[in-house]
Amino acid sequence: xxxxxxxxxxxxxxxxxxxxxxxxxxxxxxxxxxxxxxxxxxxxxxxxxxxxxxxxxxxxxxxxxxxxxxxxxxxxxxx
Amino acid sequence: xxxxxxxxxxxxxxxxxxxxxxxxxxxxxxxxxxxxxxxxxxxxxxxxxxxxxxxxxxxxxxxxxxxxxxxxxxxxxxxxxxxxxxxxxxxxxxxxxxxxxxxxxxxxxxxxxxxxxxxxxxxxxxxxxxxxxxxxxxxxxxxxxxxxxxxxxxxxxxxxxxxxxxxxxxxxxxxxxxxxxxxxxxxxxxxxxxxxxxxxxxxxxxxxxxxxxxxx
Numbered sequence: 001x002x003x004x005x006x007x008x009x010x011x012x013x014x015x016x017x018x019x020x021x022x023x024x025x026x027x028x029x030x031x032x033x034x035x036x037x038x039x040x041x042x043x044x045x046x047x048x049x050x051x052x053x054x055x056x057x058x059x060x061x062x063x064x065x066x067x068x069x070x071x072x073x074x075x076x077x078x079x
Numbered sequence: 080x081x082x083x084x085x086x087x088x089x090x091x092x093x094x095x096x097x098x099x100x101x102x103x104x105x106x107x108x109x110x111x112x113x114x115x116x117x118x119x120x121x122x123x124x125x126x127x128x129x130x131x132x133x134x135x136x137x138x139x140x141x142x143x144x145x146x147x148x149x150x151x152x153x154x155x156x157x158x159x160x161x162x163x164x165x166x167x168x169x170x171x172x173x174x175x176x177x178x179x180x181x182x183x184x185x186x187x188x189x190x191x192x193x194x195x196x197x198x199x200x201x202x203x204x205x206x207x208x209x210x211x212x213x214x215x216x217x218x219x220x221x222x223x224x225x226x227x228x229x230x231x232x233x234x235x236x237x238x239x240x241x242x243x244x245x246x247x248x249x250x251x252x253x254x255x256x257x258x259x260x261x262x263x264x265x266x267x268x269x270x271x272x273x274x275x276x277x278x279x280x281x282x283x284x285x286x287x288x289x290x291x292x293x294x295x
Contacts, residue, residue: 005205007196014274038207049281053249059118
């Protein structure tokens with residue numbers, strides 16, 4: 001198992017969340033998180049950030065562009 | 080999350096044969112499901128909403144023209160997004176707004192201020208001096224709207240490569256494999272850019288929640 005300081009742990013959170021760490025590192029992170037409340041808070045902040053990023057307002061094609069594209073698709077070949 | 084959660088779209092082979100057969104409903108479904116994310120990605124390359132819309136339009140026109148030749152070497156979504164990124168890059172060159180894709184961005188060094196951790200002479204070197212705060216859940220509409228606005232600003236201020244990766248991954252919900260394929264970057268590079276971008280946005284949120292707390 002690899003040991004992490006808090007300062008090291010904060011740099012591998014994305015790799016940890018993506019399950020891209022080797023097994024000793026993963027185990028080290030899990031042990032660290034099980035006993036370090038501070039890093040737990042930081043990881044929670046990171047997760048909240050990721051969640052909030054997925055909540056951006058939706059974008060939309062203008063009606064005119066959508067119509068133009070539908071008609072381009074229609075005229076692609078004779079129906 | 081993710082405007083192309085894709086759960087409503089059928090598998091690729093069905094999508095492709097429907098498009099080739101001229102199935103308008105299928106084309107409309109793709110258009111409505113993917114254009115939202117495409118607009119956001121286009122905007123990271125070009126300067127105006129109109130340009131972004133033209134990039135998305137040109138992309139779909141290219142897709143319509145090329146669907147018969149689609150070889151299925153990637154997913155349809157990745158294929159469409161690669162056309163989008165190439166179209167957007169060309170457009171940004173015309174606008175003389177070339178992404179400094181290869182220029183030096185700050186891709187190294189710590190993402191958390193080292194002074195927030197104890198030094199080597201402490202009992203627990205590298206541990207937090209002060210615990211990171213527990214953030215409130217933005218339950219109220221007003222708070223959620225403010226956070227949304229703040230994140231929009233934070234995204235706009237990111238270096239281009241970080242911005243495009245975090246937009247694809249976290250705003251649009253692409254997988255890391257998809258992002259690597261679309262942008263033709265390595266998994267490690269993708270992760271570094273994503274992590275740095277997330278850390279910047281987290282920092283902005285931290286400042287915001289801190290200021291909210293102090294105002295209370």
